[in-house]
Amino acid sequence: MEIFTYPGFIALLQVMGIDLVLAGDNAIVIGLAAAGLPKDQRNKAILVGIIAATVMRIGFALITTHLLAIVGLLLAGGILLLWVCWKMWRELQAGHGSDNMAEESLTDSDLNADGTVAGGAPRKTFAQAAWQIVIADISMSLDNVLAVAGAAREHPTVLVIGLVMSIALMGLAATFIARLLNKHRWIAYVGLLIIVYVALKMMWEGWHEVQPFVMTYLGK
Numbered sequence: 001m002e003i004f005t006y007p008g009f010i011a012l013l014q015v016m017g018i019d020l021v022l023a024g025d026n027a028i029v030i031g032l033a034a035a036g037l038p039k040d041q042r043n044k045a046i047l048v049g050i051i052a053a054t055v056m057r058i059g060f061a062l063i064t065t066h067l068l069a070i071v072g073l074l075l076a077g078g079i080l081l082l083w084v085c086w087k088m089w090r091e092l093q094a095g096h097g098s099d100n101m102a103e104e105s106l107t108d109s110d111l112n113a114d115g116t117v118a119g120g121a122p123r124k125t126f127a128q129a130a131w132q133i134v135i136a137d138i139s140m141s142l143d144n145v146l147a148v149a150g151a152a153r154e155h156p157t158v159l160v161i162g163l164v165m166s167i168a169l170m171g172l173a174a175t176f177i178a179r180l181l182n183k184h185r186w187i188a189y190v191g192l193l194i195i196v197y198v199a200l201k202m203m204w205e206g207w208h209e210v211q212p213f214v215m216t217y218l219g220k
Contacts, residue, residue, distance in 0.1 A: 003155075003157060003158055003161070007154075007155070008155045008157070008158055011151055011152045011154075011155045011158045012152070012155075012158045012161065012162070014151040014152075014194050014197070014198065015148050015151050015152050015158060015159075015161070015162035015165070016162075016165065017190060017191045017194040018144070018147045018148055018151060018162070018191060018194055018195055018198070019144070019148065019162060019165050019166045019169055020169070020177060020181075020187065020191060021088075021181065021187070021188055021190075021191025021192065021194075021195070022140065022143060022144040022147065022166075022191070022195075023144070023166065023169040023170050023173070023174055023177050024174070024177035024178045024180065024181040024188070025088065025091075025140065025181070025188075026053055026136070026137070026140045026141075026144070026170060026174065027050075027106060027170075027174035027175060027177060027178035028106075028178050028181070028182075029133075029136045029140065030045075030046055030049035030050065030053070030106075030133050030136070030137075030174075031046065031101075031105040031106040031175075031178065032101060032105065033045065033049070033129050033132040033133045033136065034046050034049065034105050034129050034133070035101050035105040036123050036124040036129065037124065037126060037129050041126045041129075042105060042129075044126070045126060045129045045130055045133060046105070046106060048130060048133065049130075049133040049134075049136075049137060050170060050171060050174055051171075052133065052134055052137045053137040053140070053141055053170050053174075054167050054170050054171045056137050056138060056141035056142075057141045057144060057145060057163065057166055057167050057170060058167060059141075060141055060142050060145040061145050061149075061163045064142075064145045064146060064149050065149050065153075065159065068149055068150075068153065071209050071210060071213065072206070072209070072210050073206075074150075074202055074205055074206035074209060075202070075203055075206025075207055075209070075210055076206070077146045077149075077150060077202055077206070078150065078199045078200065078201070078202030078203030078204075078205075078206055079199075079203060080143075080146065081143065081146055081147055081150065081195060081198060081199035081202065082196070082199040082200070082203070084143045084147075084195065084199075085192060085195050085196045085199060088188070088192050088195070089192060092185065092188055092189065092192070106174075106175045106178055106179075144166055145163065145166075147195050147198055147199075148162040148163055148166060150198045150199070150201065150202040151194075151198045151201075
């Protein structure tokens with residue numbers, strides 16, 4: 001199997017890092033969106049968010065690998081992932097405040113001992129929270145599938161393992177991963193470096209795909 005070859009094993013390690021970081025990042029976004037709700041509605045919103053993210057990952061996985069075979073879309077996917085990296089970098093530099101609030105929301109715990117759970121979050125309706133979660137899920141599920149497909153594009157077995165792992169982490173261990181990333185920020189930075197590498201690799205390969213068409217067009 002491919003995972004027992006050196007290139008396949010390296011691709012699998014990259015996919016594992018991507019899945020770990022983006023699953024945790026997705027959970028934090030869901031927790032933040034649900035933080036302004038009462039306890040009973042907050043738990044429902046978090047469950048809806050995790051289910052939606054899982055379903056979207058499956059849906060995007062079914063189409064993304066085929067779309068990346070279209071000339072030009074690999075380059076576009078790499079550029080999109082580079083923007084995702086910039087967004088993640090800014091979030092990591094912003095500090096722990098929002099992540100702590102998200103963790104309180106996800107675990108229903110008063111971690112900062114202020115007498116409230118995610119008490120600093122602005123109040124919102126269930127519909128507002130659900131809408132925020134769905135929009136975030138669409139973006140982050142696409143980011144995850146793009147990154148996994150970019151890292152394992154030449155290794156179909158690794159690609160399948162990565163997508164299954166992504167769905168499993170999001171559906172079963174998202175809250176745990178969010179807490180892990182909040183306590184050990186270096187893991188998020190390592191994941192960010194992996195995604196930057198994958199984005200640049202996709203852009204490089206994508207450019208080589210479109211270069212003949214560009215040169216032909218310029219030659220005319």
